[in-house]
Amino acid sequence: MPVLASTPDPPYYAVIFTSLRDEEAGDGYDATxxxxxxxxxxxxxxxxxxxxxxxxxxxxxxxxxxxxxxAWRTDAEHLxxxxxxxxxxxxxxxxRVARVERAYDFGPNP
Amino acid sequence: MPVLASTPDPPYYAVIFTSLRDEEAGDGYDATxxxxxxxxxxxxxxxxxxxxxxxxxxxxxxxxxxxxxxAWRTDAEHLxxxxxxxxxxxxxxxxRVARVERAYDFGPNP
Numbered sequence: 001m002p003v004l005a006s007t008p009d010p011p012y013y014a015v016i017f018t019s020l021r022d023e024e025a026g027d028g029y030d031a032t033x034x035x036x037x038x039x040x041x042x043x044x045x046x047x048x049x050x051x052x053x054x055x056x057x058x059x060x061x062x063x064x065x066x067x068x069x070x071a072w073r074t075d076a077e078h079l080x081x082x083x084x085x086x087x088x089x090x091x092x093x094x095x096r097v098a099r100v101e102r103a104y105d106f107g108p109n110p
Numbered sequence: 111m112p113v114l115a116s117t118p119d120p121p122y123y124a125v126i127f128t129s130l131r132d133e134e135a136g137d138g139y140d141a142t143x144x145x146x147x148x149x150x151x152x153x154x155x156x157x158x159x160x161x162x163x164x165x166x167x168x169x170x171x172x173x174x175x176x177x178x179x180x181a182w183r184t185d186a187e188h189l190x191x192x193x194x195x196x197x198x199x200x201x202x203x204x205x206r207v208a209r210v211e212r213a214y215d216f217g218p219n220p
Contacts, residue, residue: 002166004128004204014126014208016170018114018160020217050128052162056112060126060168092217094114098124098208107202109130 004109005048007062010100012047015069019057019093029089032081043072062100069097114219115158117172120210122157125179129167129203139199142191153182172210179207 021029040046040061045068051059063069072078085093131139150156150171155178161169173179182188195203 002130004130004166004202007206010206014124014206016124016126016210018170020112020114020219050166050168052164052166052168054162054164056114056160056162058160058162058168058170060128060170086216090217092114092215092219094213094215094219096117096120096124096210097212098210100126100206100208102207103204105202105204106196107130107200109202109204 004105005050005060005062006109007047007100007103010103012100013063013066013069014098014100015061015063016096016098017057017059017061017093018096019059020055020091021057021089022091027088028084032084036078036081039075039077040072043075044068045071066097114215115160115170115172116219117157117210117213120213122210123173123175123179124208124210125171125173126206126208127167127169127171127203129169130165130201131167131199132201137198138194142194146188146191149185149187150182153185154178155181176207 037049037051040049045064047062047064049059049061063072147159147161150159155174157172157174159169159171173182
């Protein structure tokens with residue numbers, strides 16, 4: 001069951017990754033996407049991640065600071081996945097790095 | 111066909127809205143969600159929006175500044191939709207207001 005990311009009080013950082021891809025069964029995308037989520041969880045400064053795709057894909061990951069984002073961006077296995085993303089999986093994508101300044105929520109989040 | 115939001119050079123603002131809902135066919139959610147997207151497009155300071163749902167829902171809207179976000183948050187029709195969201199549609203949600211500081215992209219975005 002999906003859950004919302006549980007993040008501390010602001011400020012912290014969000015990386016908003018939005019993408020369009022040409023779906024091709026068996027192209028290895030799903031396994032690599034899952035592996036990147038798993039790998040991100042082990043990175044210093046990682047706070048959480050939320051992801052959804054229906055046509056457009058949106059993945060928002062949360063980080064303590066910009067240094068943590070820079071380290072994740074240059075992780076060797078992640079760099080390889082980024083290269084495969086450009087050469088094989090994504091038609092187009094956008095990455096936005098943003099400083100979360102305010103946050104509020106509603107309802108239970110187990 | 112979905113497209114990525116076309117936004118200006120940073121800085122600008124993002125509202126990251128993530129939600130979990132109990133799906134119930136015919137509860138009016140889809141019509142109201144579509145109407146809110148349409149209504150947002152007419153707001154001063156609106157720059158774009160991206161949305162996806164599969165289990166978890168993620169909608170990221172982009173705005174010129176915090177004043178535009180505050181005005182949208184208190185729009186009368188939007189306030190009513192927010193109330194319905196809490197009473198009827200959402201199990202839980204989170205809203206994060208973030209200042210986009212850096213952005214880059216890849217590939218064509220018609």
